Amino acid sequence: MNRMESGARSRGATPYRFDDIVVDPAAHSLVRAGVPQPVEPKAFAVLLALLQHPGELIGRDDLLDLVWGHRHVTPGVLTRVIAQLRHALGDDPQQPRYIQTRHALGYSFIGQLQDDADTGTPPAPAPDRASVDDLPATGLQVASPDLPTSQREQVGSPRRERVDPESAWSTPESTPVHGWGIDRRWKQRPWLALTVLLSCALVTWAVIQRVTAPASRLAASIAVMPFTSLSSHPGDEYFAEGLAEEMRDALAGVKGLKVAAPLSPDARNGAADAKALGTRLGVATILDASVRREGQRIRITAHLSDTATGFTLWSHTYDRELSDVFDTQSEIAGEVVHALLGAIPGESDALAKRLTPTHNEAAFDIYLQGLNLLHRAPSSDTADKAIERFGQALKEDSGFAKAQAGICRAEIWRLESKHSAEAFDNAKLACQRAAQMDPTLPEVDLAMGDLYRVAGDAERALQYYRNSMRAPAMRVKAHIGAAEVYAARGQHDLSVQEFQQALQLSPGDPGVLAHLGYQQYLDGNVPRAVVSFREAVELRPSDAILWGTLGALYMAAGNNADAEQALEHSIALEPAAATLTNLGLLKYQAGDYAAAVDLRRQATVLDPQDFMTWGNLGDALRADPQASAADVHKAYEQAAARAEAYLKVQPNDARAVALLGLYQVVLGDAASARMLIKRAESLPGQPGEVALQNAETLALLGDIEPARQRLAAARAAGIAETVIASNLTFRRLGLLSPPGTAGRSLGAEPPASRTSKGHPPGERHE
Structure with a gap:
């Protein structure tokens, strides 16, 4: 006999009794302590299914099959029915006595049933649930226990009795079974009996297929859509999107x-179909919400949709004071968790804590503004603006550790993307303050990991990244950080493993793809970097930085036509210093030196702290016959001073060392330039870029043959021929001709522009 057969009670329509509760199938009634309890028919049918198999786990899908036929019904309906039954039974979901939830699996009746009071039969023993209780609540869709087929209990009607194989179709007259009836007069009509038998066989086959088929997706899984802002203020999107991010991070725990x-936000385009979005993301449910903030009031309308059917599982509108935003977020998260997993002891408090990083709603609002700026990075001064917002949040709440950690990460972003030397000291101070406020905060661990990574302390960086991984919301960023640590140490296999883990945790994440592409570029694999960034811009087409980086990579690959399109599209979305300087490089390569100068002057206005923007301007000025020697000298002085300051905190940046060598030779310091050539070539990383810069420096020093050798190394490392061929220094000195061909003397021509990218392809992405 199978599990449900052995657990069923052969009692016809006899009432079920447990404690002070009586459930009468014939009367379709539930009485507790002498008081009738209202229960809707479907809920009553679910209760009968559980009572008929006490102590046994019945899967969610099996209950949906038995009671609803699984037609146009979502799991949320069953969740609501269970909640109604618990209310009628007086059962506490936190400490259940009657209905136990096995998260993501199903339900079982765990009370002690009594036999008929007048028979003297002792109560049934408590079921042995050890094998079920010991199972981890993984959230995976697990195949349900084997269920009866031709003997399967039909509980669609409360008067229906179990089909007993030994009683030869003893179902009561005119009992409906999934829409068709069985009549006792079938013996006089053998053709009808055959039809019924075939129909039963088909239903049985369908049930077996449903039960035994492998799970195709996770049952307890969700995607949180970017919330939609309905506020009258056009710049309020950050608030709605910030709430969605906080919700996602809280649910991830x-x-x-x-x-x-x-x-x-681009994911919303074409995402009206929950089914299609669920297939794309591999999730069972979608949480979406609209947010309207007017004055001190906030209205949030949230929807939880089932991706299998497209139907709404749960929806509610919260009209509250703005000061209640944290409680509202906690309520929504609690409803979502209950709908997907049932009640989890202690989880409500944990969700509330994760969704209340501060008790000051003004500080929270400003913090969300900073977070939005840090994540999006639309322009070169974004990090400064983010730091300003985080600082304002700290003025509202001096103990707001998340805001302090945000300053630390924004300063590191400035250091890496904008080559700002002062940013390192600022980052150290901000991280130390954040750790003093709350050393247990995963965001603090992540920021400390970033800090030690850029400081070159690999072991401490990895330690902090591992600590931050205890919070699911931080794991992707922590794996990316660890990947970059291993790459810097030359441990590329370990780096690849970390990136793979990040992509497994967050498949199709444009931020992960951007980090991966940037690392591929640093490793000299430009074609793979192009592929990664093309995927990223397809996923996030409104991101100006992604488009600008893709343009820079197209240039590195020698594809100037696509590069120009990508760069101009990026500037149309939001001008940025890196994009302007790279478009200037395209103009330089085309011989339009005046346009190159103009674009690169704009870049220095947007980002005056980055040494590369000044060096790029100097390159364009050197090539422009209309530029004065004083302007050239001034640009390189600015570049050299900032590069020296940057290298004090990032001494192992090989390309920055090589660029400083080029600046020094143009400024007339040949001795320093030669020392910097050797230093750059002793450091790991970006061998093609280093070889290209050193080739130009050596050419300007008059060391033609060593310059040729570096050019050969640059080509071997994958530097595009378009970049090399457009360099005026190489052309004027005959370095593009076969060895032995005479070139013009160095003193006869003005110095030429270098042709490397002004910025590394890609800003820091979250």
Whole structure:
């Protein structure tokens, strides 16, 4: 006999009794302590199914099959029915006595049933649930226990009795079974009996297929859409998107719940179909919400949709004071968790804590503004603006550790993307303050990992990244950080493993792809970097920085036509210093030196702290016959001074060392230039870029043959011929001709522009 057969009670329509509760199938009634309890028919049918198999786990899908036929019904309906039954039974979901939830699996009746009071039969023994209780609540869709087929209990009607194989179709007259009836007069009509038998066989086959088929997706899984702002203020999108991010991070901490990668606002385009979005993201449910903030009031309308059917599982509108935003967020998260996993003891408090990083709503609002700026990075001064917002949040709440950690990460972003030397000291101070405020905060661990990574302390960086991984919301960023640590140490296999883990946790995440592409570029694999960034811009087409980086990579690959399109598209979205300087390089390569100078002057206005923007301007001025020697000298002085300051905190940046060598030779310091050539070539990383810069420096020093050798190394490392061929220094000195061909003397021509990218392809992405 199978499990459900052995657990069923052969009692016809006899009432079920446990404690002070009587459930009468014939009367369709539930009485507790002598008081009738209202229960809707479907809920009553679910209760009968559980009572008929006490102590046994019945899967969610099996209950949906038995009671609803699984037609146009979502799991949320069953969740609401269970909640109604618990209310009628007086059962506490936190400490259940009657109905136990096995998260993401199903339900079982765990009370002690009594036999008929007048028979003297002792109560049934408590079921042995050890094998079920010991199972981890993984959140995976697990195949349900084997269920009866032809003997399967039909509980669609409360008066229906179990089909007993030994009683030869003893179903009561005119009992409906999934829409068709069985009549006792079938013996006089053998053709009808055959039809019924075939129909039963088909239903049985369908049930077996449903039960035994492998799970195709996670049952307890969700994607949180970027919330839609309905506020009258056009710049209020950051608030709605920030709430969505906080919600996603909080839900990611729920054991047994898989949360999809962050989605950009572009994901909403074409995402009206929940089924299609669920297939794309591999999740069972979608959480979406609209947010309207007017004055001190906030209205949030949230929807939880089932991706299998497209139907709404749960929806609610919260009209509250703005000061209640944290409680509202906690309520929404609690509803979502209950709908997907049932009640989890202690989880409500944990969700509330994760969703309340501060008790000051003004500080929270300003913090979300900073977070939005840090994540999006639309322009060169974004990091400064983010730091300003985080600082304002700290003025509202001096103990707001997340805001302090945000300053630390923004300063590191400035250091790496904008080559700002002062940013390192600022980052150290901000991280230390954040650690003093709350050393247990995962965001603090992540920021400290970033700090030690850029400081070159690999072991401490890895330690902090591992610590931050205890929070699911931080794992993707921590794996990316660890990947960059291993890459800097030359441990490329370990770096690849970390990136793979990040992509497994967050498949199709444009931020992960951007980091991966940037690392591929640093490793000299430009074709793979192009592929990664093309995928990233397809996923986030409104991101100006991604487009600008893709343009820079197209240039590195020698594809100037696509590079120009990508760069101009990026500037149309939002001008940035790196994009302007790279478009200037394209103009330089085309011989339009005046346009190159103009674009690169704009870049220095947007980002005056970055030594590369000044060096790029100097390159363009050197090539422009209309530029004065004083302007050239001034640009390189600015570049050299900033590069020296940057290298004090990032001494192992080989390309920066090589660029400083080029600046020094143009400024007339040949001895320093030769020392910097050797130093750059002793450091790991970006061998093609280093070889190209050193080739030009050596050419300007008059060392033609060593310059040729570096050019050969640059070509071997994958530097595009378009970049090399457009360099005026190489052309004027005959370095593009076969060895032995005479070139013009160095003193006869003005110095030429270098042709490397002004910025590394890609800003720091979250």
